Amino acid sequence: MRYLDLKRKIRDARMWAIQGITEAGSGHPGASFSATEIMGTLYFGRMRHDPSNPNWGDRDYFINSKAHSAPGFYSALAVAGYFQPEELRTLRQLGSRLQGHPVRYSEHQKQHSVPGIEYSGGSEGIGLSVGVGIALAKKLDGKKNRVYVLIGDGESNEGQIWEASMAAGKFKLDNLVTILDRNRIQQDGFTEDIMPLDPIKDKWSAFNWEVFEVDGHRVEQILDALNRAAQVHDKPVMIIANTIKGNGIRHMANNPQWHGKAPPKRQTEVLLEELESECLIAPSIIAGERENYEDKIRKVEREGVDMIHLDVMDGRFVQNTTFFADTIKKLRRLTTLPFDTHLMIQNPLSSIQEYIDARCDIITVHAEACTENEFREIQGRLIDKGISPGIAINPGTDVPKWLYDCLHNLDVVIVMSVNPGSAGQKFMPQVLEKMIVLNKQLRQHGFRGYIEADGGIDATTLQQTYDAGARIFVAGAAVYGGGDIHGAVIHLRHKAEVALERRLLNHATEINIRADWMKARKHILIPYANELNIEEELHAIR
Ligand code: DX5
Numbered sequence: 001m002r003y004l005d006l007k008r009k010i011r012d013a014r015m016w017a018i019q020g021i022t023e024a025g026s027g028h029p030g031a032s033f034s035a036t037e038i039m040g041t042l043y044f045g046r047m048r049h050d051p052s053n054p055n056w057g058d059r060d061y062f063i064n065s066k067a068h069s070a071p072g073f074y075s076a077l078a079v080a081g082y083f084q085p086e087e088l089r090t091l092r093q094l095g096s097r098l099q100g101h102p103v104r105y106s107e108h109q110k111q112h113s114v115p116g117i118e119y120s121g122g123s124e125g126i127g128l129s130v131g132v133g134i135a136l137a138k139k140l141d142g143k144k145n146r147v148y149v150l151i152g153d154g155e156s157n158e159g160q161i162w163e164a165s166m167a168a169g170k171f172k173l174d175n176l177v178t179i180l181d182r183n184r185i186q187q188d189g190f191t192e193d194i195m196p197l198d199p200i201k202d203k204w205s206a207f208n209w210e211v212f213e214v215d216g217h218r219v220e221q222i223l224d225a226l227n228r229a230a231q232v233h234d235k236p237v238m239i240i241a242n243t244i245k246g247n248g249i250r251h252m253a254n255n256p257q258w259h260g261k262a263p264p265k266r267q268t269e270v271l272l273e274e275l276e277s278e279c280l281i282a283p284s285i286i287a288g289e290r291e292n293y294e295d296k297i298r299k300v301e302r303e304g305v306d307m308i309h310l311d312v313m314d315g316r317f318v319q320n321t322t323f324f325a326d327t328i329k330k331l332r333r334l335t336t337l338p339f340d341t342h343l344m345i346q347n348p349l350s351s352i353q354e355y356i357d358a359r360c361d362i363i364t365v366h367a368e369a370c371t372e373n374e375f376r377e378i379q380g381r382l383i384d385k386g387i388s389p390g391i392a393i394n395p396g397t398d399v400p401k402w403l404y405d406c407l408h409n410l411d412v413v414i415v416m417s418v419n420p421g422s423a424g425q426k427f428m429p430q431v432l433e434k435m436i437v438l439n440k441q442l443r444q445h446g447f448r449g450y451i452e453a454d455g456g457i458d459a460t461t462l463q464q465t466y467d468a469g470a471r472i473f474v475a476g477a478a479v480y481g482g483g484d485i486h487g488a489v490i491h492l493r494h495k496a497e498v499a500l501e502r503r504l505l506n507h508a509t510e511i512n513i514r515a516d517w518m519k520a521r522k523h524i525l526i527p528y529a530n531e532l533n534i535e536e537e538l539h540a541i542r
């Protein structure tokens with residue numbers, strides 16, 4: 001699965017879910033958004049399933065035991081292709097197929113459900129038993145289907161979860177993977193106050209499950225755990241996904257209040273803008289002290305960056321030489337963080353296979369370095385291997401005309417804001433205008449990928465390129481140049497947040513909900529009040 005395509009689909013799923021919830025005026029945004037990456041990774045990146053043939057005998061099964069996350073579940077199904085996402089707008093309405101809790105699809109009651117739903121839920125604690133039943137049946141039949149069950153931590157209070165857990169261990173159901181949405185909030189309180197679950201890992205291990213733990217919002221970690229789960233024999237697998245309730249909307253995050261409450265409909269546009277504005281930070285390891293790449297990767301991984309940007313220079317397309325696929329292959333073993341490989345090399349087609357084999361997640365080649373046919377071949381081969389293809393353009397270059405025919409499967413366009421060749425150069429401000437225009441033109445022609453800003457990105461230029469449409473930010477010298485990597489990443493992220501809050505506040509003002517927005521967002525806005533120049537205004541809100 002292409003990393004950026006997966007990210008985009010997950011973003012889309014959240015956007016459809018929020019439209020459904022605000023339209024309905026009810027629903028569970030918090031419980032949906034903690035699990036969006038989990039469901040998205042399963043449906044868009046992992047499970048064997050076919051939306052055009054939902055009853056396919058060889059399909060994998062997904063059982064959503066925490067069924068109140070219905071808006072998130074429906075939107076995953078819709079984005080996966082089971083039905084038109086626009087139908088989300090009928091969520092919870094009389095006569096809609098998308099009710100507050102999902103109903104198992106049956107040909108006889110088409111009007112009550114949508115294809116792809118295997119389980120009717122609502123009462124908590126039951127789904128795992130159903131999953132155990134299916135997994136056991138498939139095993140007895142000698143079938144290869146795998147069963148994935150999503151459970152909540154709140155519902156883990158139910159005794160039936162543990163009965164099912166015992167049974168799965170007893171029957172050695174290695175075709176069963178359960179994912180625990182560990183957001184630590186249930187209803188209007190915290191799980192550890194209501195009924196403590198920890199040490200949760202030990203509990204599942206003691207019930208004879210193989211247990212993995214991941215950050216449930218990092219798709220690369222979820223995918224990695226699912227891959228490891230496929231290698232486990234004679235045991236069911238539990239993936240503890242540490243998540244944030246309401247993730248994606250900053251004022252909903254980790255707040256029990258938003259477990260099952262809809263934001264007001266008048267805020268929809270601004271909420272959509274927030275979801276659309278997610279930004280990814282990708283440190284470039286060629287910057288700062290020479291080489292020592294492993295150490296540099298470890299350090300930024302600890303800071304929670306999103307990707308690693310790998311600048312490959314061949315001494316011909318650009319003057320410098322950095323490293324090649326063999327180095328990337330070695331670095332690959334260090335981390336699950338996505339590798340964003342930027343090939344500044346002549347004739348990229350001739351060595352593309354090496355970079356595919358090095359398991360890069362994104363591979364970008366320069367428009368100046370290949371012809372239309374060469375690019376199409378590269379793009380095709382990357383898509384085939386589940387790698388995100390990208391194209392990069394130098395400050396003095398425009399995107400080639402032929403690119404407009406390749407947009408459908410293009411995941412990223414790198415707009416260089418320095419002439420490529422080395423880290424630590426000065427940002428070229430004339431690129432901003434180009435980025436704005438290009439972003440608009442690409443979108444008009446159906447581009448759904450990411451614009452990536454590369455070259456001279458620091459706290460200031462990050463904000464500028466962000467406003468110009470970039471959503472991925474490469475940072476070399478700004479991260480590795482000063483010696484304080486921790487401080488540098490905090491600073492960059494803070495500036496990205498300021499840029500986001502400013503955009504959202506402006507948007508809210510345009511549609512006349514400024515006061516309303518500031519009230520909902522007050523606790524989030526406080527750290528940025530000074531930079532946004534809203535200190536007094538914020539103070540006056542009660
Ligand atoms: C430029 C490279 C970069 C760049 C990033 O040739 O593509 O990715 O070095 O480093 P800074 O952020 O220092 O410009």
Ligand code: ZN
Pocket residue numbers: 284309310311342454474
């Ligand atoms: Zn680069």
